[in-house]
Amino acid sequence: MWLGRPGNGGRRSFLTVLAIAGALLLTGGTANAQSDSGAWEVLEKESHWIATGADDPERIVYAFTDPNCPYCHDLWKATKPYYEEGLQVRHIMVGILRPSSPGKAAAILGADDPTQALNEHERSYEDGGIEPVDSPGSKVQSRLEDNQRIMQRLGARATPAVVYRDGDGKVHMVAGMPRLEALPKILRLPEQPVEDPDLQKYL
Structure with a gap:
């Protein structure tokens, strides 16, 4: 994918290219799929x-x-109750939905504490979340491109796309927000109560 020139204009063009590529990526819709056997190592490393x-x-x-x-x-929100049961969710940030998505993803990836930045963004999501950056540094730019390339490589066509291993070690991918009743099987953890009224639609 074209990264643009090192100047600010090139970086803004990079964000635009990511947004356009993301829109094209989403045209295929969503599906459930089992990924290739090397997917876990690709995601991890x-x-x-x-x-x-x-x-x-x-x-x-x-x-x-x-x-x-x-x-x-x-x-x-749905996975937070599982944190105390030992769940770690590794978010792979991409920018594919709206023109501001790449800039927001870059702001989170480039933060001094990305985990804190992501959590703060989600807590303020209804108010717009984190402010997008117009000119990400080359390191963040490269990371965002890598993540989107991996998403395409694994055949994910929408967000969220959740990749997990079952009890036999096989790797699976679920596109979209899973039903709440499916989370214990996906996470292989005891079912947790859901108190957020916004999540009742997934029951």
């Missing part, structure tokens, strides 16, 4: 993820996350 939840996790899932995605926001 090649993606630039931001961890929320347990520091010493019992279970790990990866989630391709757009900062403007309402279903990603719901996933963040």
